[in-house]
Each structure stands twice: as C-alpha cells, then as structure tokens.
Amino acid sequence: MRKTFRAGAAAALIAFPLMMAGCSSDTNDPATSSSGGSSMSEPMSDTGSASGSGSSASMSDPSASAMAQPFGPGCAAVPKDGAGSFDGMAKDPVATAASNNPALSTLVAAVKQANLVDTLNSAKDITVFAPTNDAFAAVPKQTLDAAMADPSGLLTKVLTNHVVQGKLTPDQLAGEHTTLGGGKITVTGSGTDFMVGQAKVVCGNVTTANATVYIIDQVLLPA
Numbered sequence: 001m002r003k004t005f006r007a008g009a010a011a012a013l014i015a016f017p018l019m020m021a022g023c024s025s026d027t028n029d030p031a032t033s034s035s036g037g038s039s040m041s042e043p044m045s046d047t048g049s050a051s052g053s054g055s056s057a058s059m060s061d062p063s064a065s066a067m068a069q070p071f072g073p074g075c076a077a078v079p080k081d082g083a084g085s086f087d088g089m090a091k092d093p094v095a096t097a098a099s100n101n102p103a104l105s106t107l108v109a110a111v112k113q114a115n116l117v118d119t120l121n122s123a124k125d126i127t128v129f130a131p132t133n134d135a136f137a138a139v140p141k142q143t144l145d146a147a148m149a150d151p152s153g154l155l156t157k158v159l160t161n162h163v164v165q166g167k168l169t170p171d172q173l174a175g176e177h178t179t180l181g182g183g184k185i186t187v188t189g190s191g192t193d194f195m196v197g198q199a200k201v202v203c204g205n206v207t208t209a210n211a212t213v214y215i216i217d218q219v220l221l222p223a
Helices: 002-024 055-059 062-067 073-077 094-099 102-113 117-122 133-137 141-148 151-160
Strands: 126-131 163-165 175-178 184-190 193-196 199-207 211-216
Touching (some): 073 102, 094 102, 094 211, 102 117, 102 133, 102 141, 102 151, 141 151, 193 211
Parallel strands (some): 126 211
Antiparallel strands (some): 126 163, 184 193, 193 199, 199 211
C-alpha cells in the first residue's frame, strides 16, 4: 500500500509541471509545440517571437504602423473608395493607378503623350514623384507646350526625372537619388515632412502594385 502511494505521488509530481507547461505554451507556435514547452525556461528574445520574424515588435510600435500609411495634407484629395482610392491604387501598376486619381490627370496625359505607360507599368520596384495638376499648371506655358510637342525628347526627359529605382520607404527617402533619366534629385527632410528639391511632398508613401508614389506640388524640371 505504501509503495502504491509513493508511486502515485511521484507520477503526479512529474505530470504537474508538464501540464502547466502545456497550458502556458502557445500550441500554434511550432517552436514551442515541438520542444515540449521549452519556452518556459528560455526568455523571449528582444527581436520578437520565437520564430525570429520580429513581426510582433513592429505591430506593437505605433510609429512603425503610422509610417506604413500615406501621409500629408494632399492625401485628403485622394478618393475614399473605388479604383482611385489608396486601396484601389495598391492593386494596379503605377501608370494605371495614377490614371484613376483625378489629382494626377495632367501627369497621366503627359505619360500617355510620351508613350511611357507600358514602361512605367512594367517596371519593377520604382519610386515615382508625381506632380499634381496644380504643379503642372504652374509651369510656364511655353515650357510645357515645348515639352508636350517633343514627346520622345524633352517630355520623356522631364517625366523620367521623376522616377528612381527602388520602392523607397519614408526612412529611405532623404538623400541623393539617380533618376531613370540619368539626372540627380535630392530629397531632404524626415518623418512626414519632405522636400524633393524645391517641391514639397503633399501626399507621401502611396502604394501601387509596382511602385511607391510621393505626390509633389512642383514639376521637377531637369537642369
């Protein structure tokens, strides 16, 4: 009888911590389920979950979440829904996405005139600095007319001066960048306040299927 009691007590002592570990571990986490609850004795790393993805750190960082969203006063002009909205533009390549945004209709007309629609839509991972209609309206008429009359020359040079390689996030934006036209543009600022040369970013970090768009209030004329 005494041996039976001792055997039962020993089994209970062994089973209890295993039950506690099973209740405390996340059964959906392969790292913990395969190790039999080893996470109970190993502290979580500072980089995030046990899988090493770091996703939980970014999700808990409000500033990281904010920077993932479009920013700037000009974003109010973007439609709230439909193909021209932020969600709609994210589904289309950049030239198509811009054509659905009424604030960029002059830019789209210029892109079509220069036969750059397919070039931009098929490009992989680019950043486009997109002048608003008001930005084009501020260009001297003589200059704009000359560019539109020379679609494969001056107009193409002007438009490709607004495109750089890589989908630049806000924290990568500041600095000097080489454009697809071979020129150089300098971006200054930080956070949600940026200048591209003398042009101000009025709505930044807009996502399309193949590009990140920063809408600006001036046309970037090459030297």
